[in-house]
Structures are given as C-alpha cells and as structure tokens.
Amino acid sequence: MALVDVRNLTRIFDVSKPWLNRVVERRQKSYLTAVSDVSFEIAERSVYALVGESGSGKSTIGKMLVGLLGPSTGAVEIRGTDLARETDAAKVDAIRRDIQMIFQDPFASLNPRWRVRDIIVEPVAARGGDTEGMAERLLEQVGLSARDAGKFPHEFSGGQRQRICIARALASEPKLIVCDEPTSALDVSVQAQVLNLMSDLKESFGLTYLFISHDLTVVQHMADRIGVLYLGRLVEEAGPDELFDDPKHPYTQMLLAAAPQLDSFGREVPPPTGEIPDPINPPAGCAYHPRCPMAAAICSEKRPDMQDIRGARVACHMAE
C-alpha cells in the first residue's frame, strides 16, 4: 500500500473583499481554486516531486499533506487514515508524529531566541519524549558538530541552518518529510551539499519525501516520480526519465524547453508565449489551452481526464 494517497484533492480559498466593500462596490464573493482535483500516490521510501511555477498550488498541497491546511473536498490518506476526518485522537497523533516538514527559508523557520538544542528536540519534547543527547547526535548526523547545540541560529550560514531544520525534522523519527523548496534559498555549491545529505538520510532512515520545487534539474536529480502542476491541476505525472526524455503534456514540453541548460550556448529558441492565467477566473476546459500550440476546439470546452500513456499519467486531449 502507498504511504500517502491523495484523492481528488481540492482547496478553495475565499479571496473576497470585506462585506462592506462588496455591498458598496456591488461585487460578488470571489474564490480562488488553488488546488483542483489532484490525485496521486506516494510509495513508501520514494521521493515524489511536485514541480510547477508560482501559483500552481504545489505548496498548498504540501501544507494539506502535513495538516497545516484542510482540504475543501477530496482527501489525503496517510497509511489509510484521513487526518482531516479521523476522530480517534490517538490514531491521529500517532500519524502526525510520522510527518515532518522542511521549509524554504532557513532564516524564517528557526526561532532566533532559541538555542539550536531546544529547536531540534522540540518535536519530541512537545510530546513529552526523552531528549537526552538527541540534539548532539542529530547534529552530527546532518554534518554539523555536537558543540553547535548550544549556539543560536544567527551564528550559522544559510546551508548550516537548513541542516538544523533537517535535524529538527528528523527528531521525531518521521516516515514522511514534506520539503517545500528546501534548497531554493541556497547557493549551488551549498545546494549540492544539502541535496546529497537528504539522499543519504533517506537511505539511512528509510524516509519518504514529498519534494516541492520549481527547479527542474533538482527535481530530476532527486525524484523517483514527478508530478507537474499547472494552475492547481496535475497535468502530467511520470518517472524522471520518461518525463525528461519524452514529455507528453505541452506544458511540460514548454517548461523543459524554457529551463536554462548548461549546454545551451547562445540557444535561439522562441521563448514561451503568455503567462499563467488568473486563478480566480481560470480558462474553461484545459487550463493551458490559451497558451497551447496544439489546442483544438475540445480543449476550451472539456477539462481533460488523466490518461495513462507509456508509463505516464497525462491530462491532455491531444497527447498520444
């Protein structure tokens, strides 16, 4: 059984103006569909990556997985338990313990007034666990020194702080770690260190990652399975080799063509046209059709279903 099972997940935010403005300006309530009918599974001990541009809903899905946000409709099941609906508090607590999160900005996600030791053991201490020597042990596992436990976050560089965040995520011995752009704020050489560390820890702790990123090369390096999001919808899902060698959705093709490559000297390709549409008024049918070179009449009428094509799942009428 898959560790995580996301089924028809939808999240709608109310972005209406305040009541009085709506009355005076005669406006309707407005809703933003951040995530729309997304389904995927994450196998145990694998890395599932979500890629997409800003506003594609990748972080919202991550937050719903850890329970920071509730789904509007649909469900996230972890080991067959839906955390949003499960009523048995003990069961919920046991599963919560198995999920941790690493955030993008290591400067904002560590409390500047706490010592590193207290930061790291907090997930365990909050549940009344035994934390003796834990911080020191974890610090060494993430490549820092045990003496660093008594320091404050400001004494560390960005890469070192991200290691502290990883140590904190490991403290409660989780099964699943949701990593929301864990290396986007880091320089390339430091990013390489952190990515290698995450791969090593995955092996030694038997972890499962949901890896959220906008960087296709990082995703290709890390992931076992990749989901491409566009405007809150999953447009394609495939393994890294299939996705990069044989992208089937026109949006994926556009993304891959647009990503700068190290070997693309003086490349002259026509840049992609258009921009991501307004998520409050998404286009009818396939959300990508106004920018799509292959768009036909049906694309603006009917939202495409997921279909299996050569080892990938693709939501496109034209894909074959």
Add this chain to the structure above:
Amino acid sequence: MSDPVLSIRDLTVEIPTRHGILRPVSGVSYDIAAGEILGVVGESGAGKSMAGNAVIGLLNPPAHIASGEIQVRGTRIDQLKGDAMRRLRGKEIGMVFQDPLTSLNPLLRIGDQLTETMLAHLDISRAEADRRAVAALEEVGIPGAAERVGSYPHEFSGGMRQRVVIALALCAEPSLIIADEPTTALDVSVQAQIIALLKKLCRERGTAVMLITHDMGVIAEAADRVAVMYAGKLAELGPVRDVITAPHHPYTDGLMGSTPLASRGKDRLHQIPGAMPRLDALPEGCAFHPRCPRVQEACCVSPGPRIEDGAGRAACLFPLTREAVA
C-alpha cells in the same frame, strides 16, 4: 574589436568597519564591448552585485571605491560626484534590478515614469517623450502599449513589470545596461522570455550588458563571455563555452560539478566542501585554497596570477588545462 563600452581596471571596493577594512571587491578588471553580454556569476557574497553598484555609483556608504578605474566609452566615471553621476545614470548606464516591484514607483503611472526619465536625460519635447514611451513599451513586448502607459505598476504581472523596468532602463538609450539578477524572482517560462528580450535588445541596439546572476544556466544561454567571482576576486574570465565545458579554475569546476544535470543521472552531486569565507576572515594566499582539491603549498602563500583582460583565464597557480570540448 572596437573600444570597450565599459572598462574596469583593478577595481577595489572597501568598507571600513570597527574590526578593520573589508574588501568585497578586490582587484577586478574586465571590459565589455558594444553588443556584448558579459555574465558575472558567483555565489552570495562573491562581490558580483557590489561591482555592478560600484560602476553605477550606487555604493552605500561607508562602502567606497578605494582604487582602480572605471571608464564608460573612454570617460573615467569613478570619481564623478553628485549631479555629474546622476546625469550619467540612466543616460549612459541603465540598471535592471532583481525585484521589479521595488524598482518602480507604485504611485506613478508607468508612462509618467518613462517620460520623466527621458525628459531628464534627452533634449526632447513632452509630446515626443509620450510617443517614445509607447514605442519603448512596444519594443519590450507589452501588448496594448498605447493603453497600458496609463496603468500603475500593481496592474502588471511580475514578468510584465520586469519588461517595464527594462523599457525604463533603455528609454534614454544608454550604452551600458547593468542587469542585477533580472530573472531570479521570475518563473522559468517568464525567465526565458526576459532573457530572449535582453538578447534581442542587446543585438539590435548594440548595448553592452553586464548580466549579474548566480544561475549558470542563464549565463550559458545568454552571455558571450563570463566572469566567475569568488570572495571579491575574479576567479576565471573567458568565453562562455570554454569556461563551462573546460573550466580552468578549480572553483569553476566545482561549481559546474555541483549543478544537477540531466546527463549526470542520479549519482551523488559533486560537492565543494565548506563555504565561501567571510570577508573579515579571508585566508592567506588564494581565497579558495582551504576548499580546493588541488591545493599545494604555494597556494597558501601566493594569491595566484591576476586576470588582466585578454591575458590569462584563471586566477589559479595550478589551473586545470583540459582542451575545450568542441
């Protein structure tokens, strides 16, 4: 080759502090020719933005140019003060910053921001400036330019805003544009659009561009030559293809190795141990030597050869000398 548009010689920027003098830029020399895009690449703190700010005279005191020369089209500009510098900024040198929202005035219509710049620098009438504002927006690819001149910055998307900033940098027809991380805040598809735009404008108008970025992919795609900076010094300077396919400096080599690449598959990434030294604790000799896999005794003493433009590629005593892969 004609005379370079920008010529930097031995530029050193110093910041006096209570604990001694910091040198975020130290002995940097390079030229940019008309119509050329020079990519300046490096990690945070390498001094790449500081060098750009020094050229346009936007160093925040107490940072100042301690020595060296900056020439734009043969005129020395590093000693200009106040008004003289202000006349030059915008007229000779245009600037594109990372965040398009903070580089536009939110209270002015974009048309007014464009005409203000042009009226300040060019000897043209108000009507002519209005006409040129529309033309400038059309040139950077803003649809419906004639109507959009009356819009405020918040009415544009991020990519469109960056286009407006580029139009603003170009409207007084400068000979040099300094683009400091112009695409970092943007999505990949929009980034590709902006890079294509910069390349097109550079080619059509013969504008020299200093493209400051941390993204090697962007450099590979856009730049003609690349300058790699490390801890305030030039580590390597050369044509972009040569530097990327056959780096001479071990730092450049390490930087390439740590970039995830399709062809490398899922092997471990090469990592450079440690981090860039702090400016107040630069090691003796070559600043890279504590992290360098090829370090020898001489590296701990001598800072390695200086890169003068045209002579020498890497500031390294023991450069990697592989043949470039054609």
